[in-house]
Amino acid sequence: MYNLARELLFKLSPETSHELSIDLIGAAGRLGLAERLCKAPSSLPVTVMGLQFANPVGLAAGLDKNGDAIDGFAGLGFGFVEIGTVTPRPQPGNPKPRLFRLPEAEAIINRMGFNNQGVDHLLARVQAAKYRGVLGINIGKNVDTPVERAVDDYLICLDKVYAHASYVTVNVSSPNTPGLRSLQFGDSLKQLLDALHVRQNELTMTHGRRVPLAIKIAPDMTDEETVQVAAALLESGMDAVIATNTTLSREGVENLPFANEAGGLSGAPVRDKSTHTVSVLAAELGGRLPIIAAGGITEGRHAADKIAAGASLVQIYSGFIYKGPALIREAVDAIAAARR
Numbered sequence: 139m140y141n142l143a144r145e146l147l148f149k150l151s152p153e154t155s156h157e158l159s160i161d162l163i164g165a166a167g168r169l170g171l172a173e174r175l176c177k178a179p180s181s182l183p184v185t186v187m188g189l190q191f192a193n194p195v196g197l198a199a200g201l202d203k204n205g206d207a208i209d210g211f212a213g214l215g216f217g218f219v220e221i222g223t224v225t226p227r228p229q230p231g232n233p234k235p236r237l238f239r240l241p242e243a244e245a246i247i248n249r250m251g252f253n254n255q256g257v258d259h260l261l262a263r264v265q266a267a268k269y270r271g272v273l274g275i276n277i278g279k280n281v282d283t284p285v286e287r288a289v290d291d292y293l294i295c296l297d298k299v300y301a302h303a304s305y306v307t308v309n310v311s312s313p314n315t316p317g318l319r320s321l322q323f324g325d326s327l328k329q330l331l332d333a334l335h336v337r338q339n340e341l342t343m344t345h346g347r348r349v350p351l352a353i354k355i356a357p358d359m360t361d362e363e364t365v366q367v368a369a370a371l372l373e374s375g376m377d378a379v380i381a382t383n384t385t386l387s388r389e390g391v392e393n394l395p396f397a398n399e400a401g402g403l404s405g406a407p408v409r410d411k412s413t414h415t416v417s418v419l420a421a422e423l424g425g426r427l428p429i430i431a432a433g434g435i436t437e438g439r440h441a442a443d444k445i446a447a448g449a450s451l452v453q454i455y456s457g458f459i460y461k462g463p464a465l466i467r468e469a470v471d472a473i474a475a476a477r478r
């Protein structure tokens with residue numbers, strides 16, 4: 139059925155098709171139809187970061203930026219749902235067009251620029267949702283907040299979402315907010331992580347619940363840089379790392395239409411780079427911090443490969459656009475088969 143839906147959706151512009159899909163999935167969730175339309179994946183419960191996941195295959199951030207379709211995505215079978223990236227204040231993002239399909243490569247290029255309706259809107263949507271499974275809330279900074287003041291934006295968001303999230307993702311790896319990726323390095327990273335950790339401890343006391351913090355990184359670092367990030371995460375007491383966001387590389391899409399559009403590339407071409415980042419992190423972390431892998435999962439076996447590389451959980455974005463909800467089940471089955 140998804141093949142038919144995809145044929146129709148791919149006739150529309152990528153952004154129109156995105157908005158329509160969120161509306162439809164949101165409506166399916168509200169009407170309780172999502173579960174009925176899709177065969178549920180096998181049960182494959184896992185415990186990571188002290189949280190219990192129905193299965194290890196999650197929705198990656200950026201598809202449901204405002205939390206408008208949480209029940210719908212959960213109903214499609216995802217074992218966890220990550221919403222956002224959300225910023226303290228609403229912002230329109232970059233001018234359109236800013237989203238491009240490269241179907242020959244099962245890839246997407248985007249320079250959305252954290253278009254979102256702000257953290258208060260997102261929280262209203264979370265409160266309206268019926269979903270009680272694992273919900274990640276991914277936080278970022280407004281584009282007009284100077285990067286030297288980025289910490290303020292992350293803390294505003296952390297304060298607001300803390301009571302409503304199963305875990306919080308700190309996004310320092312979007313290529314579409316100028317300067318954001320500089321927060322992945324050296325003193326900037328250390329200062330940010332330390333400030334977040336202090337606030338997390340305070341919020342744990344206030345709310346009587348510790349909400350894990352995951353840091354989402356880019357696939358474009360050298361191995362030495364990735365190793366340094368791993369060390370900083372351990373030192374600052376972070377709870378997980380998400381690897382990876384989109385890449386600035388155009389390897390694998392050279393000469394395809396839209397390959398020269400600015401933005402982050404996702405889907406099949408980022409797969410190996412992302413899995414390599416997972417391997418480097420796994421070697422350095424030695425199981426002390428869980429890894430959530432994202433990047434280029436377009437078939438079930440790619441999810442199993444990420445787990446084999448050292449990840450505990452996986453997330454999907456582009457593969458969902460190209461393959462639809464059946465990919466969730468396929469990925470759960472491949473992970474289960476690899477365990478046997």
Ligand SMILES: Cc1cc2nc3c(=O)[nH]c(=O)nc-3n(C[C@H](O)[C@H](O)[C@H](O)COP(=O)(O)O)c2cc1C
Nearest residue numbers: 198199200223248382383404405433434454455456
């Ligand atoms: C259109 C689009 C928007 C995205 N927006 C976000 C975002 O707001 N925050 C974030 O952390 N990642 C965002 N991502 C990155 C994805 O969550 C994921 O890390 C990346 O696309 C690699 O996974 P994939 O190959 O399965 O797409 C976005 C990706 C796409 C394609």
